[in-house]
Amino acid sequence: MKIGLIGLPKSGKTTLFNLLTGSKVATARYDGGRAELHTGVARVPDSRVDRLASIFKPKKTTYATFEVVDLAGIERGERAGLDTKEFRNADALLHVVRAFADEALGAPAPKRDIEDLDTELILADLEVVDRRLERLEASIKKQRKDADVKEQAILTRLKHELERETPLRAVALTPDEARAIRGYTFLSQKPILHCVNVDEKAIADGPTAIEKLGLGRAAQRAQTRIGWVSAVIEAEVAELAGDEQRAFLADLGLEEPAIHRVLSDCYALLGLVSFFTVGEDEVRAWPIPEGTRAQAAAGTVHSDIERGFIRAEVASYDDLVAVEGSFAELRARGQQRLEGKDYIVRDGEICHFRFNVAK
């Protein structure tokens, strides 16, 4: 699963990309605006993984991950720039919104930037819909195919929604309709996190920034989240470790780096949850789309396990932690369940898969 960074030039996208992925791509206040694409992998912090690792003391601890792509900024009204395969292929968008002061860029206007981007995404989709409807109409005139007529009906409905400035992420679709339009990779259909990059001088206002900037209503829209971060401060936090980091965060009035929340928000926005596998070799969080069946979840561990799936032994995180990781005790308490292939794996469950590899 992949999230795409989007936003105006110099809003702090690459700075945030570095924070999310632990990369060190150069950022610049002024440059020629050369379009460069960066991709990286973000690790999702999870205190449950930390706890499990402290119990099992494994050789390896692996956190859940997702992919991040960072592109050059897109100027206001430069809609064509949105129509790239990187944006189209992203499963969700992370919109970096400048709220820090910068003389060259002028006063920040986060609320307007969010509205403008939403509009751009809607207009980009409307162009695609209009073009397709024109072609459908011509082809239906020539030869009336049921599939074409059906698609025309769906697209006509979407056109009306878009014309009313409703992003497609807020439009309810039947599974059939969703399947029919998947190929268009509509931009306004992607879940979006607007991440406000607050001024370092206003870091204390971080938690109240959303309300202060008048973004409370936007946060209530379908598949939309609003978060905040001070990218420059987080970059400093990332340079520190252990007690030094804790002390610095405490000075800022933060319990943990703000980027942790952004990472968790992105993960949730992508519709991902984690199940865990534990043992002395490895404690690991496995990302799966919410609603994944046990057999498919097994497939994320290994395709052989999916193919030869017999049963999943499932326990809750809390129950396992309460018995300090003792599976014998867990079984004695009747807290380990055997589930079949259609069982829906839930966030935080500890799974062990029984399987049989066909020779």
Ligand SMILES: Nc1nc2c(ncn2[C@@H]2O[C@H](COP(=O)(O)OP(=O)(O)OP(=O)(O)O)[C@@H](O)[C@H]2O)c(=O)[nH]1
């Ligand atoms: N004061 C301040 N400066 C920031 C902040 N975030 C980023 N910057 C600065 O803004 C400049 C641009 O940051 P980038 O992360 O490169 O921005 P970008 O959105 O990737 O820019 P383009 O890719 O050129 O569109 C750099 O000089 C950063 O140090 C912030 O929170 N506060």
Ligand SMILES: [Mg+2]
């Ligand atoms: Mg950049």
